[in-house]
Amino acid sequence: MLNARSSQLALAWRMLSYLRYLRLTAVVTGSVIVAKIGCELMCVYFLSPTITSVASHATRQALAADGGFWAWLTGASPTITELRPLLCWMALSQALLGLFSYLRHVWDAKLSMRAVFHLRGQLYDRLQHVGFTFYDRMTSGQLINRALSDLQSVRGFINVSVINILDMTVSIAGYLTLLACKSPWLALAALLPTPMSLFIVIRFTKLAQPRYDAQQVSADVLMHKLTEAIYGVQVIKAFGVQERESQAYAEANRGLLKRMTAMISLQAKLNPSLKVVAILSHVALFVLTSWLIQGGQMQIGDLMILGAAMGTILGKLEQVNLIADVFQKAMVSARRLFEVLDAPPEEPRLARLDHQESISGDITFNRVSFSYNSSKPALKDVSLTFGYGKMTALAGATGAGKSTLVSLLARFYDPEHGRIMIGGVDTRSWHLADLRRAIGYVFQETYLFSDTVRNNILYGRTDVSPAMLQQAIQVADAADFIDRLPNGLDTRLGEYGVLLSGGQRQRLALARALVYDPPILILDDATAALDAATEATVQDRIAPLLRGRTVVVIAHRLSTLRRADAVIMLHQGHVVQIGDHESLQCQNGPYLDLVRLQSANLLPQQELSDAAAAPKPLHTPGQVTSPLEATA
Ligand SMILES: Nc1ncnc2c1ncn2[C@@H]1O[C@H](COP(=O)(O)OP(=O)(O)O)[C@@H](O)[C@H]1O
Ligand SMILES: [Mg+2]
Numbered sequence: 001m002l003n004a005r006s007s008q009l010a011l012a013w014r015m016l017s018y019l020r021y022l023r024l025t026a027v028v029t030g031s032v033i034v035a036k037i038g039c040e041l042m043c044v045y046f047l048s049p050t051i052t053s054v055a056s057h058a059t060r061q062a063l064a065a066d067g068g069f070w071a072w073l074t075g076a077s078p079t080i081t082e083l084r085p086l087l088c089w090m091a092l093s094q095a096l097l098g099l100f101s102y103l104r105h106v107w108d109a110k111l112s113m114r115a116v117f118h119l120r121g122q123l124y125d126r127l128q129h130v131g132f133t134f135y136d137r138m139t140s141g142q143l144i145n146r147a148l149s150d151l152q153s154v155r156g157f158i159n160v161s162v163i164n165i166l167d168m169t170v171s172i173a174g175y176l177t178l179l180a181c182k183s184p185w186l187a188l189a190a191l192l193p194t195p196m197s198l199f200i201v202i203r204f205t206k207l208a209q210p211r212y213d214a215q216q217v218s219a220d221v222l223m224h225k226l227t228e229a230i231y232g233v234q235v236i237k238a239f240g241v242q243e244r245e246s247q248a249y250a251e252a253n254r255g256l257l258k259r260m261t262a263m264i265s266l267q268a269k270l271n272p273s274l275k276v277v278a279i280l281s282h283v284a285l286f287v288l289t290s291w292l293i294q295g296g297q298m299q300i301g302d303l304m305i306l307g308a309a310m311g312t313i314l315g316k317l318e319q320v321n322l323i324a325d326v327f328q329k330a331m332v333s334a335r336r337l338f339e340v341l342d343a344p345p346e347e348p349r350l351a352r353l354d355h356q357e358s359i360s361g362d363i364t365f366n367r368v369s370f371s372y373n374s375s376k377p378a379l380k381d382v383s384l385t386f387g388y389g390k391m392t393a394l395a396g397a398t399g400a401g402k403s404t405l406v407s408l409l410a411r412f413y414d415p416e417h418g419r420i421m422i423g424g425v426d427t428r429s430w431h432l433a434d435l436r437r438a439i440g441y442v443f444q445e446t447y448l449f450s451d452t453v454r455n456n457i458l459y460g461r462t463d464v465s466p467a468m469l470q471q472a473i474q475v476a477d478a479a480d481f482i483d484r485l486p487n488g489l490d491t492r493l494g495e496y497g498v499l500l501s502g503g504q505r506q507r508l509a510l511a512r513a514l515v516y517d518p519p520i521l522i523l524d525d526a527t528a529a530l531d532a533a534t535e536a537t538v539q540d541r542i543a544p545l546l547r548g549r550t551v552v553v554i555a556h557r558l559s560t561l562r563r564a565d566a567v568i569m570l571h572q573g574h575v576v577q578i579g580d581h582e583s584l585q586c587q588n589g590p591y592l593d594l595v596r597l598q599s600a601n602l603l604p605q606q607e608l609s610d611a612a613a614a615p616k617p618l619h620t621p622g623q624v625t626s627p628l629e630a631t632a
Helices: 002-054 057-064 068-074 079-129 132-137 140-182 184-191 193-231 233-238 242-294 302-341 402-409 432-437 453-458 466-475 479-484 502-515 532-546 558-563 590-600 605-612 627-631
Strands: 363-370 379-386 391-395 417-422 439-442 520-524 550-554 566-571 574-579
Touching (some): 002 140, 079 140, 079 302, 140 302, 193 302, 363 402, 432 439, 439 502, 453 466, 453 502, 502 520, 502 532, 566 590
Parallel strands (some): 520 550
Antiparallel strands (some): 363 379, 566 574
């Protein structure tokens, strides 16, 4: 428990440290708060003699004398001389109070909004720089919930907790000083309800913490379900499982409602308990003051100070509830935000190998092992070479580890064992940005931004001539369909219902990689969504462009595998065969299985002739299915 509390304080301290970016705003806000409380105290301070004066014997006499109220008010009577400056002071302090109340409102909001502004920026930066391991752990729903709702509760922490604690401390200290000036006993008496109120609030805090934790987890689940329903809408509809998904969402929704209700019912119990303490204290205090006034130790006006002080102190203590509530929520949120902010960025490069050399040469994997999670390694002791300026094909069943292997090359993940080298230099020697700039990727799944076609192709590059852009589009066989778009290259994707087919998306991704002109090009199933004829066109056009580059192509079709200088077969994270098409199809092994499978089943016409040269499949009944079957 002690540990939990100290970790909460550490979190709070860390949150507060964000105010260092806003020193000026924080100082102005603090000063405005102090000034506003000063004005409040001034009002109360002048109220006391004003009331004493108004209620005094002399005033009553003046009112009874000739002229009555009018003469008294216009100053014909001597009492007003004493009253006039008091009234002026009162008016002035009220005016200032109004001004500072307004300023406080404005600066409160400025401070908390600016703090959130910084946090939001840092959160986004961090999301750009954390490794893929982090994204494997978190769902987008979780991350979005953090960037929206958790950030808002941190804003609440500054707006409500920090500012109210400052306000409360200064107010209570101010009123106690004012009371102590009248009588130290009064100050002490005004503090009477404090321990009881604090006890109640702390007790509540302890009960509320786990409930709030649970509530946020439910909110995460709900957000996760919502994002899945949006991203996966096609699958959900295709499988006609809307009903089931709706039920799952309704259940998560009910879970959140239940937890929020539990929280509110707890909160509802707190306020009456605090009210009881407040009422008892007021009664006790007024008994004490009546006794002091009767004994002549207090003026009637002082009762005003006491009333105001008591009201303020009890009011502020009631706020402890709100402060604690917001504080707790904010600390739960802070923990979740810092989980993102503290996620390690991608591995920095090896400091000791300060390599300025250009990134070229053979790509060598030297005894590389890697697993996403400890349960099952994705790559086991892989040693291979992608020849410089050559085209190497990677083949193997789904899940064999092909995408994993190429993602290690750009250091989306780092291997657990072994080294990856380009031209004999460890890939960890270069800056990540330099390394990645040297590698053009066409991923299995293409992400296109809601921007124009042109910007999607040029993505991030500004120095591409129109001729280079056109060439990339031609080679990727994307010219025809782009011309047919309403505004050609300047059509915004997603607008006017412009949505692209899988094949069109892949062609854009290919153009994007080609325009990047990288020395190393990785095509991860980049032509899988193209029909055989288009693929052949792309292959023919791309061939001259690939010359002089190191190309790794992940493919299943024989037409592609045959063009490669070398073929590497992967099976369950192991390299099982290396060679070229000619030599591999003469060996018994998975490559031959692949050739037979394609010639037997789904082979397009042009590949059939190609496969005819391969040995006939040996069909043994009951034979164990080849792992490569899934690729067909
Ligand atoms: N992000 C990930 N987190 C955990 N496991 C993964 C992840 N990506 C792939 N895997 C697993 O690693 C293995 C290899 O996957 P992958 O390299 O994508 O295969 P391939 O590209 O050959 O189809 C598979 O067992 C797959 O389930
Ligand atoms: Mg893959």
